[in-house]
Amino acid sequence: MGAEALAEEQLELAAAADAVLAVNPWRWPASGEPVPLLGGCFVAFAFGQAGPGHAGDGAWAAAITVFPPSGRSFHTEDEVVVAGSAGAAYVPGLLALREGPLLAAAIGALRRGPDLLLVDATGRDHPRGAGMALHLGAVLGIATIGVTRRPLLAEGPSPVQLRGASSPLLLGGLEVARWICTRSGASPVVAHAGWRTDPGTAAEIVMAASTPAARAPVPLREARRVARESRAVAEGRKRATFRA
DNA sequence: GCGACAG
DNA sequence: ATCTTGTCGC
Numbered sequence A: 001m002g003a004e005a006l007a008e009e010q011l012e013l014a015a016a017a018d019a020v021l022a023v024n025p026w027r028w029p030a031s032g033e034p035v036p037l038l039g040g041c042f043v044a045f046a047f048g049q050a051g052p053g054h055a056g057d058g059a060w061a062a063a064i065t066v067f068p069p070s071g072r073s074f075h076t077e078d079e080v081v082v083a084g085s086a087g088a089a090y091v092p093g094l095l096a097l098r099e100g101p102l103l104a105a106a107i108g109a110l111r112r113g114p115d116l117l118l119v120d121a122t123g124r125d126h127p128r129g130a131g132m133a134l135h136l137g138a139v140l141g142i143a144t145i146g147v148t149r150r151p152l153l154a155e156g157p158s159p160v161q162l163r164g165a166s167s168p169l170l171l172g173g174l175e176v177a178r179w180i181c182t183r184s185g186a187s188p189v190v191a192h193a194g195w196r197t198d199p200g201t202a203a204e205i206v207m208a209a210s211t212p213a214a215r216a217p218v219p220l221r222e223a224r225r226v227a228r229e230s231r232a233v234a235e236g237r238k239r240a241t242f243r244a
Numbered sequence B: 001g002c003g004a005c006a007g
Numbered sequence C: 001a002t003c004t005t006g007t008c009g010c
Helices: A003-023 A095-108 A132-140 A199-208 A218-243
Strands: A038-045 A058-067 A075-085 A116-119 A143-148 A166-171 A174-180 A189-193
Touching (some): A003 A132, A038 A095, A038 A218, A075 A218, A095 A132, A132 A189, A143 A199, A166 A199, A174 A199, A189 A199
Parallel strands (some): A038 A116, A116 A143
Antiparallel strands (some): A143 A189, A166 A174, A174 A189
């Protein structure tokens, strides 16, 4: 798939996301209903390539599931890493071209797919209304939210640095994401509406899946750690082979 | 021309 | 995203 095809698909996904959210929004289970499995994913790229990189860059995609979806202590249910390569260089608005296929493969390799997936990317905060977090959810049929350090296009003043504080991020007059402070004294992260989720739900999930001690939600921290661990092992092996 | 611009 | 040392704070 090329940039034009992706851009076209993103426009369709944005419309589909509105329709699905209207009739089938993700919601927290009522008491007695099964507790959802939470997922997280992350791509670590090979060392040495700063900047946007290139198609073919070495990459390790990790996907993990944690349980329960909220609380003080989480435990990892499953974790998997898929080694592969970047589909393209990074271009704002086209992140799915670079990371999408590898992330989908990693999530597909989990024994049991998550009910709710956290992705390091935006959702509705996107030039065509369909960032990679939303895209991945639509393709995999999993409710998703995005979590990033900063917005892509949306704007809004950040909240006070007190855990739980939040403020809206607007794009085209609509709220598409929310600043949310997960750790007092630390700058906030952005919780993005994704597939079957709105900004308020995204912010709730980020809070529920976060610990007061760390800025990033547990599933994303763990996925990042696991992906980097695999990269370290692979790069170490490569070096050993080279020296041998 | 220059800076901005998810990861 | 990735490259990076020490350093300040709870």
